[in-house]
Amino acid sequence: MISTMLNGGRILLGPGPSIIPERVLKAMAKPVLGHLDPDFIAMMDEMKALLRYTFQTENNVTFAISGPGSAAMEMSLVNMIEPGEKAIVCSNGYFGERMRGMIVRNGSIPVDVKAEEGQPIDPVKLDKALSEHPDISVVTMVYAETSTGVQSNLKELSDVVHAHNAICVVDMVPALGGSVIKTDEWKIDVAYAGSQKCLSCTPGVSPITFSDRALEKILSRKKPVSSWFYDLKMIVDYWGSGQKRAYHHTAPINSLYALHEALTIIKEEGIENRWERHKKVQNYAQDKFEALGLRNIVEQEYRMPQLHAVEIPQGVDDFECRKRLIKEFNIELGAGLGDRLGKVWRIGFMGEAAQTTYVDYCVDALKKVL
Amino acid sequence: MISTMLNGGRILLGPGPSIIPERVLKAMAKPVLGHLDPDFIAMMDEMKALLRYTFQTENNVTFAISGPGSAAMEMSLVNMIEPGEKAIVCSNGYFGERMRGMIVRNGSIPVDVKAEEGQPIDPVKLDKALSEHPDISVVTMVYAETSTGVQSNLKELSDVVHAHNAICVVDMVPALGGSVIKTDEWKIDVAYAGSQKCLSCTPGVSPITFSDRALEKILSRKKPVSSWFYDLKMIVDYWGSGQKRAYHHTAPINSLYALHEALTIIKEEGIENRWERHKKVQNYAQDKFEALGLRNIVEQEYRMPQLHAVEIPQGVDDFECRKRLIKEFNIELGAGLGDRLGKVWRIGFMGEAAQTTYVDYCVDALKKVL
Numbered sequence: 001m002i003s004t005m006l007n008g009g010r011i012l013l014g015p016g017p018s019i020i021p022e023r024v025l026k027a028m029a030k031p032v033l034g035h036l037d038p039d040f041i042a043m044m045d046e047m048k049a050l051l052r053y054t055f056q057t058e059n060n061v062t063f064a065i066s067g068p069g070s071a072a073m074e075m076s077l078v079n080m081i082e083p084g085e086k087a088i089v090c091s092n093g094y095f096g097e098r099m100r101g102m103i104v105r106n107g108s109i110p111v112d113v114k115a116e117e118g119q120p121i122d123p124v125k126l127d128k129a130l131s132e133h134p135d136i137s138v139v140t141m142v143y144a145e146t147s148t149g150v151q152s153n154l155k156e157l158s159d160v161v162h163a164h165n166a167i168c169v170v171d172m173v174p175a176l177g178g179s180v181i182k183t184d185e186w187k188i189d190v191a192y193a194g195s196q197k198c199l200s201c202t203p204g205v206s207p208i209t210f211s212d213r214a215l216e217k218i219l220s221r222k223k224p225v226s227s228w229f230y231d232l233k234m235i236v237d238y239w240g241s242g243q244k245r246a247y248h249h250t251a252p253i254n255s256l257y258a259l260h261e262a263l264t265i266i267k268e269e270g271i272e273n274r275w276e277r278h279k280k281v282q283n284y285a286q287d288k289f290e291a292l293g294l295r296n297i298v299e300q301e302y303r304m305p306q307l308h309a310v311e312i313p314q315g316v317d318d319f320e321c322r323k324r325l326i327k328e329f330n331i332e333l334g335a336g337l338g339d340r341l342g343k344v345w346r347i348g349f350m351g352e353a354a355q356t357t358y359v360d361y362c363v364d365a366l367k368k369v370l
Numbered sequence: 371m372i373s374t375m376l377n378g379g380r381i382l383l384g385p386g387p388s389i390i391p392e393r394v395l396k397a398m399a400k401p402v403l404g405h406l407d408p409d410f411i412a413m414m415d416e417m418k419a420l421l422r423y424t425f426q427t428e429n430n431v432t433f434a435i436s437g438p439g440s441a442a443m444e445m446s447l448v449n450m451i452e453p454g455e456k457a458i459v460c461s462n463g464y465f466g467e468r469m470r471g472m473i474v475r476n477g478s479i480p481v482d483v484k485a486e487e488g489q490p491i492d493p494v495k496l497d498k499a500l501s502e503h504p505d506i507s508v509v510t511m512v513y514a515e516t517s518t519g520v521q522s523n524l525k526e527l528s529d530v531v532h533a534h535n536a537i538c539v540v541d542m543v544p545a546l547g548g549s550v551i552k553t554d555e556w557k558i559d560v561a562y563a564g565s566q567k568c569l570s571c572t573p574g575v576s577p578i579t580f581s582d583r584a585l586e587k588i589l590s591r592k593k594p595v596s597s598w599f600y601d602l603k604m605i606v607d608y609w610g611s612g613q614k615r616a617y618h619h620t621a622p623i624n625s626l627y628a629l630h631e632a633l634t635i636i637k638e639e640g641i642e643n644r645w646e647r648h649k650k651v652q653n654y655a656q657d658k659f660e661a662l663g664l665r666n667i668v669e670q671e672y673r674m675p676q677l678h679a680v681e682i683p684q685g686v687d688d689f690e691c692r693k694r695l696i697k698e699f700n701i702e703l704g705a706g707l708g709d710r711l712g713k714v715w716r717i718g719f720m721g722e723a724a725q726t727t728y729v730d731y732c733v734d735a736l737k738k739v740l
Contacts, residue, residue, distance in 0.1 A: 020624075031380065
């Protein structure tokens, strides 16, 4: 049954890309419109509303950038942090380190708040760092760290950031559409996400949102952003409101059709229902994995709902196993990133795949190859 | 007949995006594979070969970047020119100026070789500038300037660049798959293109190629590129050869399926045949436009084959006309860019649309609205 649903495609149960529903694929294959066509602009306006709903924000500047999640990450950072400026970088894994690297490349100065891999960011440590650096106005962090499967307590961290009157830049790449996200209620200033995780959409377009506070900081920059492609001010002129749009670049039109459809599906389901579904499937899956002897490397309360990072049992050949899963069961799991390659699998039930049928299919296949 | 071919989509006869053939749309809607899936990697390898054919190059580093043509432009520039370094910028229009702006943002120093808008770049001026600045090692230029419809003599310009032992970075955004391009024969060191022009593919992925000479310069950089997303060295590790690929970012998988199919169509047609077809349709269209009293703003010998920049006749309301063309004939033409808005139309027959049937349909519609 599962393979019929997928129309012959791979059963993607890793850290993303995730399975794309037929409706989204069909939307993507619609004939192309011009990037300044009135019909296309109407679609962009609808999409902004859908993105606001999904992020749970009223932010006016909410759109999708024409690049992968990592480009959204870099765009957020280089707009918010000037060269020579210090910023606190909370890091507990691969993607936190990627943020740090981008900040260094930009000529900005990272001040580290580190947690062990597999542990969440510690609000107490963050508070201490902010107290020690009263000159710092930007804090960056990863909500759900896909490299280890850890989800930090974003509300708590954001409260600390705002107690120091700083700005909070949050990576939500795998989180949006799966983890609970309340951008406005939690006072997140800048957030970005991937399309190919819990939105179950095609990769290459990335939702992003900026609060008015974040925009104020951008407007008070001493120098323009050193990248033309990333300069938010110009992009906003294209995604702005009304019929009058300034040409910036040719938007990835078909991918945006797909995103529009993926977000429509989320609106139909209801975002709270979607969060609940991911949580339920997480509970269902982790019981099954435990029964199989697959130990999750993260403590229960810090696990992200859409991804299970489990230890590969002693004596099991990672590469051979994943090869068999693809060949015999058409399943792709995620390998461990960096040092964890060969030691950990990352098994994701994201968006469309957050269904118990996928868990069952996956567990049955694992039983056979382990 | 035309509307059947398009499956109800807009008839795109502007400067791009262009009409996407059904085959390409279908390829894009295939179920997604992981970005490190062996089947996907095999497709990437095929695509590199197809891109080499289309660029007419043997360059090993030939791939598609995960962003629009303007991102490919900026990526080329920031890899090839370091902050503080001078570069000669040949500019005869909007996109030459965009390159210049990016160079300034990067902290590099542009030395201008300008031509009037509507005129090609002058090799004599370029030669003079290179003689006056023997310290400059990079020259940038736009082959076909979509803002005015001018195509410069790229072979001649490249000869001048190489006589001074400099490196040639060329914008081929609208040119690839339509204008004659002989990357290796003409010794072009870096070239990039758009997918949504003469390749008739979805926008959002951009072909790019680097010669070994260009790579040598990148390898001898004093500092890494200030953008993580643009750093060629890391991207090459993902697009490299063999089965071993380093994760960089999640590629826009469906858009790459589409590009693969669009390039396959080009291979089937034969690149020389495709150039010839664009040339023939250009001749056919310009006679018809002249008969209609639409004056091309570019001298005959400098016109690019895929785009006609024509003066809007006195007394004709640009906006009303384009609105009627969309409403009554489902045709999108290109407006004038910048100062030329309201004065010029840009009418393109690119890729799939480089057929006399599209010219006839367009001319008939223009007859009715003028």
